[in-house]
Amino acid sequence: MLEGLHPNRPTHVLQLMTDERSARTMTDLLGEMFDPTETAVAAFESEDGVTWRLEAYFADAPDEDYIRDLIRPVVGAKADAAEFRTVDQKDWVRASLEGLVPVRAGRFRIHGSHDRDTVRPNELAIEIEAALAFGTGHHGTTLGCLKALVDVLKRGRPGRVLDVGTGTGILAFAAAKALRRPVIAGDLDGEAVRTARANARANGLGPYLKLYEGPGVRNAMAARTRHFDVVFANILARPLRGLAPTLSAVVAEGGVLVLSGLIERDVAGVLSAYRHQGFHLASRGTIEGWVALVLRRGGAAPAAPPR
Numbered sequence: 255m256l257e258g259l260h261p262n263r264p265t266h267v268l269q270l271m272t273d274e275r276s277a278r279t280m281t282d283l284l285g286e287m288f289d290p291t292e293t294a295v296a297a298f299e300s301e302d303g304v305t306w307r308l309e310a311y312f313a314d315a316p317d318e319d320y321i322r323d324l325i326r327p328v329v330g331a332k333a334d335a336a337e338f339r340t341v342d343q344k345d346w347v348r349a350s351l352e353g354l355v356p357v358r359a360g361r362f363r364i365h366g367s368h369d370r371d372t373v374r375p376n377e378l379a380i381e382i383e384a385a386l387a388f389g390t391g392h393h394g395t396t397l398g399c400l401k402a403l404v405d406v407l408k409r410g411r412p413g414r415v416l417d418v419g420t421g422t423g424i425l426a427f428a429a430a431k432a433l434r435r436p437v438i439a440g441d442l443d444g445e446a447v448r449t450a451r452a453n454a455r456a457n458g459l460g461p462y463l464k465l466y467e468g469p470g471v472r473n474a475m476a477a478r479t480r481h482f483d484v485v486f487a488n489i490l491a492r493p494l495r496g497l498a499p500t501l502s503a504v505v506a507e508g509g510v511l512v513l514s515g516l517i518e519r520d521v522a523g524v525l526s527a528y529r530h531q532g533f534h535l536a537s538r539g540t541i542e543g544w545v546a547l548v549l550r551r552g553g554a555a556p557a558a559p560p561r
Contacts, residue, residue: 264294264311268321270336272329274299277306279328284310287324311341357397360404362428378431380457382422395488395514398539398546399425402512403484405537405548407432412483414438416476416504418497419489423450423463429484430462438475438482440466470497471504483509491520495527502531505551510536514546521545 272280277297284295292313297306310321318338326333356365356372363377373379403425406412411433417426420439430437441447447467454463466473470493483506487494494501494513505511511533516524518540524547525535533549540546 264313264341266312266315266338267341268308268310268312268316268336268338270308270325270329270332271300271305272308272332273304274306276329276332277308280308280325283324283328284321288312357400359397359400360407362400362404362431364400364424378428380424380427380431382424382453394541394544395516395546396421396424398541398544399486399488399512399514400428401539401541402537402546402548403428403432403486406484406510406512412509414482414506415484416440416471416482416486418470418476418485418487418501419493420450420465421446421488423453425486425488426450426463427454427457427459430459431457434462436462436464438464438466440468440471440473440476442467442469471500476504479503480506482506484512485509486512488512488514490515491517491524494524498527498531502528502533502551505533507551509551511549512546513549514544516545516547517543518545521547 270280274297281295281297284293293310293316295308295310297308299306310316316338318336322333322336325336356363356369358364358377361376361378363373363379364382365373365379367381370381412429413433413435415426415429415433415435415437417423417429417437417439420426420441423439426437426439429435439450441450444467447465450463451460451465454460454465464475466475471477477500480503482504485501485505487497487501489497494515501511511528513524513528521538528549533551535547536550537548538545
């Protein structure tokens with residue numbers, strides 16, 4: 255599977271059956287041509303091992319003729335077979351739950367209510383239902399961040415954690431579950447904040463989650479210089495590059511930045527942006543084509559501000 259981040263409230267979807275090469279080419283093409291906060295592309299291998307299903311989700315009604323012309327050089331006449339349809343919000347949420355199985359990373363276990371009875375006593379279980387905000391733990395970006403958290407916890411117990419772009423709240427919940435300490439989490443989308451707050455209550459973590467609505471660290475709870483031992487930012491490459499100065503500023507001495515929402519071609523640019531803020535790459539992991547980076551302060555001097 256090659257998957258992108260769904261828009262928080264998709265209204266339309268494009269579906270097309272094709273071969274693997276074409277599916278991957280169109281995933282890259284559509285990902286480059288459209289705003290990643292408004293459009294997301296996913297490609298799934300069929301059971302026959304040959305056919306792939308391309309799906310592109312749009313926050314607003316797309317220009318169908320333009321998209322057909324865009325993909326025609328890749329798939330030829332199959333472009334005319336591309337199906338566009340509207341997405342009913344309730345149907346999308348229900349469909350996103352179908353076939354979900356628990357996700358594990360170390361002792362962390364992310365599951366839906368339908369798997370509640372299978373939780374083991376020694377697991378740090380988080381129950382999440384798909385919602386209009388992204389995040390069930392099944393996406394490679396979220397799972398990569400969870401695995402990074404597992405590695406961070408092997409080194410010690412960080413005291414202060416920040417989750418930027420929290421979505422449904424999984425990463426914040428995992429940190430709170432493991433540390434039993436308050437975690438600050440924010441998202442620029444109000445629906446995500448409401449979803450995270452409801453999920454926190456459902457998991458008995460309400461007292462541990464301090465939520466804000468806003469972009470990046472633009473909130474008094476988050477904009478605290480050299481304060482956080484762990485900062486998660488599971489977003490996308492473009493905003494991660496733009497947020498490099500402000501995200502870097504809130505990381506404590508000896509703290510770590512966990513960045514995800516990246517594919518391989520994004521890594522060099524994101525690393526360059528954070529190296530200019532005085533960070534170096536400590537480790538990286540790749541799941542389903544999505545890269546998670548763990549960065550630590552040191553190894554480069556911050557870039558001088560422009561005159």
